[in-house]
Amino acid sequence: MKYSLELRGLNKYNLEMVKSSFFTLFLFIFFAIFPSSLVRLEHNTKMASKAMERGFKLILGSQSMARKRILAEMGYDFTIVTADIDEKAIRREKPEDLVVAIAEAKADEIISKLGGRSQFAQDPQPTILITADTVVVYKGVIREKPTSKEEAREFIKGYSGSHGGVVGSVIVSNLKTGVRKGGWDKAEVYFHEIPEKVIDDLVKLLNTLVLPTLNLTILIDDAITFKVAGGLTLEHPLISPFIDTVVGGVDTVMGLPKELTEKFISDVL
DSSP: OOOOOOBOOOOOOOOOOOBOOOSOHHHHHHOOOOOHHHHOOOOOTTSOOHHHHHTOEEEEOOOOHHHHHHHHHTTOOOEEOOOOOOGGGOOOSSHHHHHHHHHHHHHHHHHHHTTOGGGTTTOSSOEEEEEEEEEEEETTEEOOOOOSHHHHHHHHHHHTTSEEEEEEEEEEEETTTOOEEEEEEEEEEEEOOOOHHHHHHHHHHHHHHBOTTOOBOOOBTTTBBOOOSOOOOTTOTTTGGGEEEEESOHHHHHTOOHHHHHHHHHHHO
16 A cells, blocks of 8 residues: 655754664664654643544554554553564565564464454454554665675665655554454655765764674663664764755654554554
8 A cells, every 4th residue: 555755854953962773874874863852752641642542552562652652642542562573584575564474474373372362352442553664765675774884885875865765654453353454665765965974974873873783882871772673863963964855754654654554544543
């Protein structure tokens, strides 16, 4: 299922670095990292949740801080249940098929973890589960994690003066009725030329922060952590001056296309 994209201007925020993990370096360069004041997910007790108003419970199948923030921005209160799957075991030739397949596998595993659909069939209110996945495509190739400093440098240099695509899926499942809707969206990120010194600094930062598992760890305020499926830093102070244009939704790059999510929630109710 393909949806048309609209050109949106790149919104600028004053961002601080937070703890993050990544499976592609491209997401490290672009992913939106927001100030602690913007990523606080304490729910405002003065504001009724859209899920409560519309009469359903909502589960987000992700620990991604960005997805949590997006869903909270959309006005939803939700609980978190994560999937324990081997994403590397799921392979598809097309990135669009891959992100949908992984998001569906996440949904299936979470439903099984919760005891199956039968646990929700008799509930007076439906429970809605949202799962998602994101990959980065560069010159037709789905990029995995960099395995070395050399590969990290190659990735960053490749984006300099060039562009790359982000493909993100969202799957929405009604656990009471079994109805499921899903699809994918795309965005394209264009970069100015990135100076060698900036590339050097990024690689040094990556080298000092990458753990043995190749998870990127960045600390802020000694407390707040940011764990994301990808780490493409939209407003990293080293790279933000070199982002030229984003075609498509920034929320798609961040990991949860708002428009698709709202549409599929309405479709499954």
